[in-house]
Amino acid sequence: MAIIVEKYGGTSVGSIERITAVADKVARSHEAGDQMVVVVSAMSGETNRLLGLANEIDPEASARENDVLVSTGEQVTIALLCMALHKIGQKAKSYTGGQAMILTDTAHGRARIRSIDNSRMMKDLNDGNIIVVAGFQGTDEEGNITTLGRGGSDTTAVALAAALKAGECRIYTDVDGVYTADPRIVPDARRLDKITFEEMLELSSLGTKVLQIRSVEFAGKYRVPLRVLSSFEEGPGTLISYEEDAQMESAVISGIAHNTDEAKLTITGVPDHPGVAHQILGGISAQNINIDMIIQNVGEDDTTDFTFTVPRTDFEAARRTLERVSNELGARGVRGDDAIAKVSVCGVGMRSHTGVADTMFGALAEEGINIQMISTSEIKISVVIDDKYTELAVRALHKAFELDKA
Amino acid sequence: MAIIVEKYGGTSVGSIERITAVADKVARSHEAGDQMVVVVSAMSGETNRLLGLANEIDPEASARENDVLVSTGEQVTIALLCMALHKIGQKAKSYTGGQAMILTDTAHGRARIRSIDNSRMMKDLNDGNIIVVAGFQGTDEEGNITTLGRGGSDTTAVALAAALKAGECRIYTDVDGVYTADPRIVPDARRLDKITFEEMLELSSLGTKVLQIRSVEFAGKYRVPLRVLSSFEEGPGTLISYEEDAQMESAVISGIAHNTDEAKLTITGVPDHPGVAHQILGGISAQNINIDMIIQNVGEDDTTDFTFTVPRTDFEAARRTLERVSNELGARGVRGDDAIAKVSVCGVGMRSHTGVADTMFGALAEEGINIQMISTSEIKISVVIDDKYTELAVRALHKAFELDKA
Numbered sequence: 001m002a003i004i005v006e007k008y009g010g011t012s013v014g015s016i017e018r019i020t021a022v023a024d025k026v027a028r029s030h031e032a033g034d035q036m037v038v039v040v041s042a043m044s045g046e047t048n049r050l051l052g053l054a055n056e057i058d059p060e061a062s063a064r065e066n067d068v069l070v071s072t073g074e075q076v077t078i079a080l081l082c083m084a085l086h087k088i089g090q091k092a093k094s095y096t097g098g099q100a101m102i103l104t105d106t107a108h109g110r111a112r113i114r115s116i117d118n119s120r121m122m123k124d125l126n127d128g129n130i131i132v133v134a135g136f137q138g139t140d141e142e143g144n145i146t147t148l149g150r151g152g153s154d155t156t157a158v159a160l161a162a163a164l165k166a167g168e169c170r171i172y173t174d175v176d177g178v179y180t181a182d183p184r185i186v187p188d189a190r191r192l193d194k195i196t197f198e199e200m201l202e203l204s205s206l207g208t209k210v211l212q213i214r215s216v217e218f219a220g221k222y223r224v225p226l227r228v229l230s231s232f233e234e235g236p237g238t239l240i241s242y243e244e245d246a247q248m249e250s251a252v253i254s255g256i257a258h259n260t261d262e263a264k265l266t267i268t269g270v271p272d273h274p275g276v277a278h279q280i281l282g283g284i285s286a287q288n289i290n291i292d293m294i295i296q297n298v299g300e301d302d303t304t305d306f307t308f309t310v311p312r313t314d315f316e317a318a319r320r321t322l323e324r325v326s327n328e329l330g331a332r333g334v335r336g337d338d339a340i341a342k343v344s345v346c347g348v349g350m351r352s353h354t355g356v357a358d359t360m361f362g363a364l365a366e367e368g369i370n371i372q373m374i375s376t377s378e379i380k381i382s383v384v385i386d387d388k389y390t391e392l393a394v395r396a397l398h399k400a401f402e403l404d405k406a
Numbered sequence: 407m408a409i410i411v412e413k414y415g416g417t418s419v420g421s422i423e424r425i426t427a428v429a430d431k432v433a434r435s436h437e438a439g440d441q442m443v444v445v446v447s448a449m450s451g452e453t454n455r456l457l458g459l460a461n462e463i464d465p466e467a468s469a470r471e472n473d474v475l476v477s478t479g480e481q482v483t484i485a486l487l488c489m490a491l492h493k494i495g496q497k498a499k500s501y502t503g504g505q506a507m508i509l510t511d512t513a514h515g516r517a518r519i520r521s522i523d524n525s526r527m528m529k530d531l532n533d534g535n536i537i538v539v540a541g542f543q544g545t546d547e548e549g550n551i552t553t554l555g556r557g558g559s560d561t562t563a564v565a566l567a568a569a570l571k572a573g574e575c576r577i578y579t580d581v582d583g584v585y586t587a588d589p590r591i592v593p594d595a596r597r598l599d600k601i602t603f604e605e606m607l608e609l610s611s612l613g614t615k616v617l618q619i620r621s622v623e624f625a626g627k628y629r630v631p632l633r634v635l636s637s638f639e640e641g642p643g644t645l646i647s648y649e650e651d652a653q654m655e656s657a658v659i660s661g662i663a664h665n666t667d668e669a670k671l672t673i674t675g676v677p678d679h680p681g682v683a684h685q686i687l688g689g690i691s692a693q694n695i696n697i698d699m700i701i702q703n704v705g706e707d708d709t710t711d712f713t714f715t716v717p718r719t720d721f722e723a724a725r726r727t728l729e730r731v732s733n734e735l736g737a738r739g740v741r742g743d744d745a746i747a748k749v750s751v752c753g754v755g756m757r758s759h760t761g762v763a764d765t766m767f768g769a770l771a772e773e774g775i776n777i778q779m780i781s782t783s784e785i786k787i788s789v790v791i792d793d794k795y796t797e798l799a800v801r802a803l804h805k806a807f808e809l810d811k812a
Contacts (some may be wrong), residue, residue, distance in 0.1 A: 016462040016463060053422060054486065057422060057426065058490075058493045062488065065485040065492070072481045075477075079475035080471075083472075092472055093470075165640075
């Protein structure tokens with residue numbers, strides 16, 4: 001008898017009918033002999049409805065109160081799912097994030113989980129209960145309600161799986177697995193049966209929106225076997241597991257990811273002396289804005305140029321900060337562009353194969369797509385391009401790496 | 407500088423526009439120098455929307471999960487009101503029932519407040535915050551979310567006023583005070599400037615829906631001056647205070663209350679021996695059903711008849727229990743009627759005046775209204791009648807006691 005954590009997203013619990021279907025699915029797993037922990041999101045549309053109310057009052061509403069507001073979405077779902085489970089004769093008990101003792105830091109709207117005390121849940125599981133936990137939320141040390149940010153329900157599920165030493169964490173979504181590229185863009189993209197944590201991590205962070213990146217980090221760190229599968233169709237989905245198991249069958253490239261959620265900022269003519277990078281990026285980080293790619297070019301005179309990318313939603317805030325920093329440093333100026341896309345090729349096989357970069361840049365050149373920034377890791381290569389070429393680039397790369405062939 | 411607790415019901419916070427108006431009102435009081443604690447209900451319609459979702463799944467859904475579900479309604483309002491207060495430059499912080507450390511018993515859906523730890527709130531008040539608390543909810547000792555039942559936000563407000571030693575507790579509603587009778591039934595009903603706790607208690611329990619009865623009990627017990635006033639119009643409302651202050655101006659009768667939320671059950675031919683009342687009513691109480699009026703008649707043989715009233719919503723459950731008890735006792739049978747009304751005259755002046763009952767029964771007789779049950783206390787007389795005569799009875803009594811005259 002293993003503990004299985006299952007997570008159902010907003011679409012999967014988007015109506016009473018669907019909640020009832022989830023209850024049936026969970027009950028079947030429970031009756032098959034597993035101890036079940038179910039993590040749910042808000043019913044689809046609910047979070048946006050709540051944010052809409054907040055927006056009517058103040059588009060820049062307090063992050064603390066925003067968390068109090070939106071956390072009600074998941075709370076509604078846990079109650080309804082428990083009712084549906086009771087209705088079909090199952091013992092079930094709901095937990096808000098706080099009740100599940102999911103302790104987070106105090107970064108409202110983007111909190112990180114610090115620890116989970118599993119004692120209460122273990123007791124209820126051993127009493128035969130199905131446990132239904134509100135995803136995406138926790139409380140800080142003072143009991144303030146926090147949220148993990150959009151998609152945070154995946155993180156909740158994986159963190160619970162780790163805390164409860166679950167046998168598997170199943171993420172039910174509206175897609176039936178991880179694909180070699182977005183099937184909406186590349187019609188002959190293939191579903192992958194297996195993928196390594198490292199690859200999934202790169203794909204997540206690069207914009208394949210199947211899983212939230214932090215959930216994959218967590219899963220990898222705690223070695224929680226993670227399975228992505230569809231809540232609407234039967235099927236094995238994609239198993240995300242340790243590299244050792246998966247590497248054997250790894251192709252050079254597992255998939256092509258793309259991301260149009262970032263924006264690019266450049267500060268030019270910065271006096272080139274030690275500590276200047278810290279001064280530039282420190283101001284941005286202090287606002288809790290994530291910086292993704294960073295490039296520094298040496299300029300002609302004693303100055304240098306910095307370019308970096310930030311989430312598109314933080315573009316204006318980051319630009320304002322950068323303009324202030326630019327004045328302080330006596331730099332030449334600040335340029336920004338929020339119409340960019342990041343396109344990446346990713347695969348553990350890349351380590352032992354040369355020529356990946358060459359194939360990639362060649363395929364893009366052939367389509368006349370200009371590369372604005374390049375960034376590499378051991379298992380991926382990312383480029384920033386004009387976002388109007390996103391689909392064209394993804395399709396060209398999928399073809400160039402022959403990802404349509406099994 | 408006094409602490410003032412203000413409570414705004416669902417209609418008063420029923421839209422973003424109204425929430426903004428409440429924020430303005432609260433800010434004015436705060437700027438006038440008082441420390442403000444605001445208790446809010448769910449936006450009007452929200453609780454019913456949530457209950458509707460539960461009902462789609464299971465009309466007899468678990469009380470625990472029901473509390474998890476409906477408590478989100480107030481949580482949405484506290485967040486939105488804080489945002490509105492921030493928007494106009496006020497420091498404000500929201501508290502769920504649990505965060506306000508409102509500890510209740512475990513009777514889900516009808517929980518009672520056991521204690522309130524005010525330390526966190528006092529700290530935030532002294533830091534200059536306006537505190538916004540979710541009404542109608544608390545947590546039990548195990549951290550389960552509980553609700554106080556419909557109208558429980560009034561109770562929350564009064565309990566907070568007591569716990570915080572507030573100077574006044576203001577209940578904002580959609581009426582501008584307590585009237586001598588329901589103005590929708592009696593057009594010349596008058597607003598009372600003052601009324602005693604005792605009278606208000608009777609009027610509340612008898613069906614004047616201005617305040618929830620438990621809030622008045624609380625207020626009387628802890629001597630919290632309570633003011634009922636309109637959230638939509640300016641005006642002094644009705645002050646509910648200690649008898650000593652208010653008795654001077656007391657008329658014989660303060661008001662006429664009516665209530666059509668009860669149902670009547672009769673068990674006939676019960677063997678008349680000690681302990682039988684306990685056997686009959688114990689089964690009902692064990693289900694947490696409130697019993698209001700109780701009448702026992704001595705029968706002709708060695709048997710007796712019991713009649714009592716219960717909330718109409720508990721009628722079927724109580725009837726089933728009573729039928730079981732009837733079989734066990736070998737009673738003759740059970741009769742029930744849920745088409746009844748309770749109409750009452752109430753006033754502290756009644757103590758020192760005779761003839762009130764006579765005037766009451768005479769007025770009803772004149773209209774041909776049959777009295778089914780009678781129950782009296784020191785300051786009220788209640789009768790149960792066929793509910794189709796409710797309005798007729800209220801108007802006849804209002805006239806007979808000359809309540810239209812100041």
